[in-house]
Amino acid sequence: MSELISAEAKSWIGRSGEPQRVEINRTDIIKYSIATEQRQAKYLQGDEAPPMFMFGALRPLVPMSELGPDGISVDKFLPELPLKRVMAGGTEMKFHRTIHPGDVLRATRSLSDIIEKQGSTGPLIFVVYDLRVETEAGELVMEERQTRILR
């Protein structure tokens, strides 16, 4: 096993990215709630963020020069692996506290695992990321485990 995953790639397991600081504001919650067709007043008025709001709030903010012709920026938090086609795997989320305008949150992403598997159409590599979102005081807000499948 692990013929596809180099020792260099394996050494990435356990690494964490720079914590990202996010200020939550009402206008962004309202825009997100309109775009996702929320039905509840607390979301549409921006009093509380819908649970999936953080997905958008944590997307990378990079200069235009770092966007490729497809519009995507290169994810630097991925080691060199021999399989290149990325598919979305599963997302598992745990919610500990609701999010409101004025909250200042800190998000940290870690690369938790890289696993080689044999799929029906050939080898697959599963890359597992864990995201942890806390308040500035260290109170846990949410946890997310995201799996990306490379083939």
Next chain:
Amino acid sequence: MSDINISALAVGEALPERSHTATNVSLFLYNAIIWNPHRIHYDETYTTQVEKHPGVVIDGPLQGDWLNQVVLNWMGDNGTLTSFNYSNRRASYLGETLTSGGAITAIDKQAGTVDLEIFIKNEKGDVITPGTAQVRYS
């Protein structure tokens, strides 16, 4: 919304279904607020000719949010969403109408928790985005 009485729930009970039809405008607004410049969500020529999709792609996480709302809009004011899992199994394209829904799979009255299985189906009835969730009542 009002409160849900956990004692009155039964395993197998269905959650209300809802249909979602994305438009160019709704996809533009969604990708703008999540700051996603990937052209497959707004540039049809690029999407079909370069990335070879049959049409403009409906974002997987947008379907995730619609799935999440099945729970939020059902669970009542006294419910708290504690966990939510989903995966995008198959792509969906602009012009399709998707249906969200779900059902109760387990009830633990002692712990005050309700487990749900939730889904997004395409027009053929295939589940393209399955998920699970747990709601806690105190």
